[in-house]
Amino acid sequence: MTRLLIECSYVFDHHDANSGIQRVVRNVIRELPDANSSRECIPVAMLDGKLYRVLSLKPLKTSVWSLTSLKTRLEKMSNSFWIRHQSLERHTPFTQSHFARRVLYVICRLMALACFSIPIRLCDRFRKKTESPQRCIPLQHLPGDQLILLDSSWHANFFPLAEQLKRDGVGIVSVIYDLIPLTHPQFCDAGLVRVFNHWFDWIARTADGYIAISATIRDQVREEMLRRVGRTQVAQRWFDYFHLGSELDQCSENSRIDTNLVQLFKGQAPVFLMVSTIEPRKNHGFLLDAFERVWASGSQARLCIAGRIGWKCEALIERIRRHPELNRRLFMFNTLDDNSLEYAYSKATALVFPSYVEGFGLPLVEAMQRGLPAMGSDIPVFREIGGEFMAYFDLNDPQNLADLVIRQETSGVFPAARHVHEWRWLGWREASNQLVERIVFHKNRFSSVMETHEADSP
Structure with a gap:
């Protein structure tokens, strides 16, 4: 055997x-x-x-559960701490002085060591001894x-x-x-x-x-x-x-759907959903460029960005938070659980996925398996997965995606060669x-x- x-x-x-x-x-x-x-x-x-x-x-539900939870919270806090550090580096005097940036880094490094790194290691050590x-x-x-x-x-x-x-x-x-x-x-x-x-x-x-x-x-x-x-x-x-x-495995009967998400889908306007960690290769900036053109045409289409905040995205997050359409036609959710994500897939008009490069594109199969059509960047792996059931756009031209969105909104017909309901995927x-x-x-x-x-x- x-x-x-x-x-x-x-x-x-x-x-x-x-x-x-x-x-x-x-x-x-x-x-x-x-x-x-x-x-x-x-x-x-x-x-x-x-x-x-x-x-x-x-x-396991034992007395060390608190150590597991504490370690997870500390790791999330550490990630947020370094995102704020990167954001601070983009302001005066740190943009003008290498010495100032170095001093800032040393101070932040010492703070992170005391507040996050050492406590995380201690949690790990005691947790492994008792739980593993x-x-x-x-x-x-x-x-x-x-x-x-x-x-x-x-x-x-x-x-x-x-x-x-x-x-x-x-x-x-x-x-x-x-x-x-x-x-x-x-x-x-x-x-x-x-x-x-x-x-x-x-x-x-x-x-x-x-x-x-x-x-x-x-x-x-x-x-x-x-x-x-x-x-x-x-x-x-x-x-x-x-x-x-394609199944979402962490849905729970006890988990409530995000109330702001429910409110978003109460309107009659179509909602285009983007699901992924916010990071450079996911190309959220291109998505905003395209939807700004959509909105300039008079469209009421809504863009919903769902995903945790990742790395190298400080300027993008600032652009979203200062956007005049935020909470009007532009929405962002950074902590949706699987229940809320399942709800979003079931209510959205289409998924939009403008990545530069992917190994697979898990949100595509999660969406399409639920009957939600998908628009994706024209890259080989998306062609492999979506075939004729997806609509593709050129990453060199945001207007290309804008045209697909407007066409979907005005005609009610998804611009793909074949209907997503004919698409089948493995579990x-x-x-x-x-x-x-x-x-x-x-x-x-x-x-x-x-x-x-x-x-x-x-």
Whole structure:
């Protein structure tokens, strides 16, 4: 029997995180197929240089729950603190003096260390001592196991453990969500670019196979591998992809829909919804440019931006908060839960998604699976997912999107070749099965090739 060790270390340690990768990890783990005679799927976490079988991704309701919640709140406060620091740097005297910026940074660094970094580390230390053994148990690896790096492992420090597992006969498979820090570093923090590049170098040397979340990214990974390790090494690895599911997994009967969101959808005007973290590559500025043209034409269409505030977006957030249409035809929600997001998908007129680059585009399938048509930037991965069921616009011309919005509003007909109700997509159970089946297929194929090679050797 082949054991697939599905790594979920970050989500295990950050249960409240709900961005794209964390949503994928949670749903894939939840929907892993049951064991059969040929394979068994085991969620695992690599903690402090050791391998553990994960019994529960969610924290148990014990006395240490307060430490888990406190750590999450401190991490959110730390993120907000550094966003405010970046905003402050854009004002006098910091724009005119390198020395002033340096002094500001040192002061903020010391404050963050005392108020956030040290308390977060203390929470982590005490929480792991008391909680982790209840949620996971040690796991002994076996030759022939396959370690599937499903989580966001580029920030992790488990490289030595993974290398030891490989020496002991464990195969390594890397799930690749995108190569954006390599292909579009201008949209990323410089620290992430360095960390991701180091991680990809390690993955290029270590992994036996690579499974992306779209055919578009699979092809990019193969090209990057050719550039880094050469054709001979690439011929010894396998490359594939699986597609993501669409259900929102954190809806709760006890959660109330945001009252301001409900009020937004009470009017008769069409509402165009944008769902994503607010960061440069999501291209919210282009969206505002397009809708300013829509409003200038006399349209009453509303734009609803839903997503947490990310990085390198201070000027954009300031533009939104000072916009004359804010809370009239422009609305922003930064803390919607899955219940409110489900409500928005069900009530909106269309999704708008003007990203420069994506690995997949999870909001697209979430929206379209619910019958909400989508307008997206004309990039390869959106064509892969949406086909003829989406409307596409040129990122070089905001008027192109404005025309689509006006056409939708005036005609009531969505400007795509085929109706979204004819579109079908897989759920998370099918996505998880697809991931497992393709890995097992390549593992068996690779084993057969190696056996043939050994039999042919003198």
